[in-house]
Amino acid sequence: MSISNKASIQTFSNPPLILGSTSVYRRELLERLRIPFEVVSPQVDETPQTGESSLDLTLRLAQAKAAAVAKQYPNAWVIGSDQVADLCGAAIGKPGNFERALAQLQLMRGQTVTFHTALCLMKEDTFTTISVPTEVSFRKLSDEVLENYLHAEEPYDCAGSAKSEGLGISLLESIQSDDPTALIGLPLIALTGLLRDAGFAIPQKK
Template sequence: MLILASTSPYRRELLQRLRLPFDCARPEVEETPLDGESPGELVRRLAHAKAGAVTAAHPGAWVIGSDQAADLDGRILGKPGGRGAAVAQLAAMSGRTVNFHTAVALRRGQHALAAVDLTRVRFRALAAAEIERYVDAEQPFDCAGSFKCEGLGISLFEAIESHDPTALVGLPLIALSGLLREAGYAVP
């Protein structure tokens, strides 16, 4: 049994690409960063915590936990939650390079595997009107960094540097495929 410890439609859609049967479960995990915690440490901790929370209720299942954080000059940018915060995030990232840390953990009982991906996104210089048009069109309020790269958000960038293009959407499938193979799954 394979369970995705997430209710994110983005992660669910990505995991479906691997054509493995799975269920989804909501992990009840507090996601507030700890004092002094780096973005990479935060996403690794939360990916493990999400997988662990669901593993407790499904001890025989392999559980996938994942988390992502945007990092602008060492400052963690979370999900904006609304229009004003999304506009402010995109304005702050305009003309800058932002690091996106995405962790995935695979766990069954006490056996845990994990990987972290770093994706660098270079934003082009964005005019205020462009930002507002984008935010109104796609309403990326539930996305770290206030954009959907799989949609219109791609027009905001000059470049993306990544080892795994799915990591920026929220679930690094290249890394996860390796973890699943290590756990005994036939992928593909």
């Protein structure tokens, strides 16, 4: 269910829908809604701008990802999304490797981190962009425990270095959010409302 370059979109009973993301986590979340969609890489520079807050960064990137794909497919609705973890005003991104992941977890232990998960639904010049915050409190755990977790799950492509939907839940003390899927990468409660407003039938009639 993926396409790598510009191509014709299939005709569905719902309007054509594209997920502008290569994230396997977002694709798996969107599949829960059981509506047909395509996947297109948005190819957007994610470098933060000078003085940009974590919230502003994630909102800008979600919209930029949707816009990059919407330009190629003007007849489709496009979902753009981005997530940035914020600890005391400092953005925490994807670690990429064990060493950076361990440093992130050491920094966050005993702390409460805000995960900003932004969502943009766009078609041509019509779009809505929102962000769903999630407050995550990390337990005070030893380096040995953190290292064991990283070797077990290798969450190096996740902002904050922990998969709450997996073994990473053992590192957490609490999660507070209006949408439990936001922390995984795509706020489905908010997205479902936006899609219905755009004319999608969810659930679809068999």
